[in-house]
Amino acid sequence: MRRLLLLAMVVAPGTASAGRTFYGWLQGSETMPERGAEIGTFISEENRLEDLHNNRDTTWWFAPSIGINDQLELTLPIEFAWDRADNTGPRSTMLHYAAELKYRFVTSDSVDKPAFAPAIRIGINRVVTGSRDVVEPHATLIGTYEAGAFHAAINLGVEALVGPDQQYYQGMPGVGLSIAATEDLRFGVEAFGEFALNHTDDGNYSWFAVGPNLAWTHGRTWISAAYGIGVYKIRDAPKLNWGIAF
């Protein structure tokens, strides 16, 4: 049981995102309009350093998002992972399915919206690996500030991995900047990490990375990406997001 719980901790970046964002790892505060629908996906890598057995994992996350009303969005993700470390062979698995709600506290109307837009995202993952008695509740406070071509975001997330024998908690802070180069294209920089709030018997899975990002919106499709360059306990952490609205 403990080995399977550790697998879930290592391969669970917990950074689900849906709805357009200008960042790779950070979530934005936008939500779908009422009855709007979007298919979103991301692929991310976390390539850790020697003290974590050079663990490398690649995650693929896929989810429809639905606008409940103009400020509330429901997302139903499924997450898959590929994992390999020096002391383990490669493994591919479906990691979890989940339900998430994202609520934007202010209007998104193009004229009436304020410069600062707070939002909150909460969710719960049902881990399907191992003994199937592990859940991952998570929550992220999101704040964005927009002024002309300038956009900034801050995320303060927390995630718990709760099993019958052990619990693991981590914080997921991040900040980012994005500047509009054209109407559709943006560039910026962001910093993101995962920090253990408690310690497991097998070590601390914290990491932190900083790097450039870009975002492109084209009609109903948007793409955003970031390349996190490792600052703490990780070589790099690239992430690519893509969404298409209906």
Next chain:
Amino acid sequence: MGVAAAGSTGRVVGGVVGGAVGRVVGRVVGNVKITDADGKPSNADAIIYVVGFKEAPGAEITQVAQKDKKFVPDLVAITVGEHVKFPNGDAFLHNVFSQSTARKFDLGSFKRGDAKDKDFPDPGVIDVYCNIHPEMAATILVLPNRRHTKRNADGSYLIDGVPPGSWTVFAYTRRAAKPVSAPVTVTAGQDSLINLALTRGAEPDHLNKYGEKYHDNATTTYR
């Protein structure tokens, strides 16, 4: 072109403009003739309005309903700061949006019986469409004052409460290349006669809210 009517009634009409009770105002009257591209008379709606001064908005909320896959009415005029309500009277979803520079918005999709409200804080011409039904189109004129009216069935119009001064009268109808205008000098207690003419063309194509062409059979019956 318009000519100010001299010595019509000579009456003094009390009116309120911008809340200044007791100021004396005049009227702009006339006829707006609309013809289609084939030269035949058209009974399409036209809005006639006076620009050159500002007034506070009224408290009324204008309605643009969605009925039988049409916006009803498809041309309205409001004053800057007023609201428009969009009730859905059809048995299927509509998604009202505008990509006009003066006021971009997306009301999302809403079902029969629901209504969405939108404020218009800036002047301009707002073209409104449904993201589901490409045949639906309407125009909202957001004007700087409350001196606007729709022409009558016989083409005549009357705008009361116009302050004295030199202004410009416009007539707008959907599908005309551009509105027509004429200068007008309004004298207190008198009618100023302005006749205008417009020619309508075909309904221009438009894109959906994503900037794409509409797909065929775009109707949805989801509730």
